[in-house]
Amino acid sequence: MQFTEFTIKKNDENRRIDRILKKNLPHIPLSGLYSNLRKGRIKLNGKKIKPSQTVKTGDKLKIATDLLPSQNLLAEKINPQPELKLEILLHDSDFLIINKPENKIVHGKNSLDNYIKNNFPAKIDSLSFKPGPLHRLDKNTTGILTFSQSLKGAQTFSRALHDNKLERYYIGIVIGKPCKTRWETINANNKKNITDVNPIYHFEKLNLTLTEFKLHTGRKHQIRIQCQKFGTPLHGDIKFGSRKTKENYLLHCYKLIFHTKILSLPKKITAPIPARFKHFLLKNNFNPKSTILEDLIDN
Template sequence: MNLQCAPFFRRLVWPFACPDDGIRCGIQSRNVEFRKFEAGPEDDGRRADRVIRRLLPDERLSSVYGALRKGFIRINDKRIKPETHVASGDVLSVADFLLAQKDAAPAESSGKNVLPYEIIFKNEHFLVINKPYDISVQQAGAGRLSLAETVAAYYRSAGKSGAASLSFTPGPLHRLDRKTTGILFFSWSLEGAQWFSRQMAAHGLEKKYLALVQGILSSAEEWEDFIEKEDDSRPSFHTVRIVQSGGKCAHTEAEPVSSGTYNGRPVTLVKFTISTGRMHQIRAQAAFRGFPLLGDTAYGGAAIHEKQDFFLHAYEVRIPGNTLGLPRALEAPLPVFFNNMLNKTLINPENSSII
């Protein structure tokens, strides 16, 4: 639902008895503030009650039905039934008091249409950010919001300036590990999500990473392995291993950029290009060939005492021609701590043409 949101007022004079269905009481013969939302293409043909449940996720279905009966939720200024089908361009009007509890939720309490991450690209189909270090994409620990939750809240608040639909929830379109930084795509429309999924299945997107590895990689190499999850009972963290057969195919190209030292240990800045997106693909394949990421103790790297446990950054995605407004390539600048680490290892990032 297109959140072209502008509050307006309508006088309600119907008798209103306090129900037991969860709708707040005490509203009778007084000015009630309404908010209106314009239905977008992705809402077209959906039942009104299902669209409304997206807007009022904490209300019971009986509460929604009660609000519909009493005229506190309308379409095109007319009372509707739950089974009414929404059409693109319809205007949904919702009494403000029904939205008060939702607006008070912590994820949206600021009321500001601001995302606390660097936005690399945004249009009606995609949001692309430069993911920070040590933030989970989909699942976060107690008391912490994941990127998916934060972006979903931003999408809902951005409705005041053009979010696509209440029937659509944005989400990450690919994975980045919690401690990996860089380019991360989120869907901003169903059409965008479907296009991206097709490109992933066809290996149409070329993803490039920079990583600091132990040892000296002297020439470009191409790696193709089978990967499977380790048998690990830990619920919060899993590693993968290289197997002879039976796993998922992982293809990676490794190209040395520059070399240096860290505490007397030789290190190489490597550009990795992947066409598959397996869990821990770069970390596992690099370690298997004797070049674990510096600091990546889960895969045999030596422990370090820096601002990041290891340094792996998704710096570029190359994109095929499309009609959804995406450029042919997107790049994410290196984080400050990654640049600082390169200086410590005597690898000057300014001397590299790819950073």
């Protein structure tokens, strides 16, 4: 039987062998991985191992060559995409933070995740860790989006999210005017959704309000769903309660504030408002002076 050997590196230290295999042999079901481990077709340092076995730097992982995908184990097959002019807010060895444009998905085919992996490859050698987005924005939501470039970066950022040490602020245009300053709901999975709501400016003729949202939880579509539930859907968000409009809704993640030290990240990151959002505000005579947007928009 022919084997291909891989050396365990620092970024794989103390990880379970079944998790490493699952990450790199996605075409094989978990039951198949366990079967191949029992049969000795996958070995660590020349010996049969259990799925729960953890690895150390320098260990030798041998995998029967016929189990491997046709491409290199450490490479990902990513289809090339047209060049994007991404606004980079921060880029170092641990993080890549961009100002996400609208009409771009974060995961999947032709996604920002794939584009980043192609054009900003992380300098990392690992069998188990794959750099990627650390939080999500919907396809037509713009603003701050963070990608990991190292295992340490992914772990520290995710821990800050989990421990509520990271504040996320959005602005959007809603129909009507929000009455409450805090929205609390329970989603379909019985999870609590909490959002602070701050109306900034009401466009009386349009009956629309520029509104700031601060997330305390980060559920899927949280702001959009709560806007609909409380009777002020995002203008143009036809999926969640808005009448049909010529253009998509406006929702922009404009600020992150960190309440714990996360490697080299500053305490605050802001993202300039995209052109379409800016055009709407200025066309309707919004004056950003003395508002939270004063430094993010030019007249």
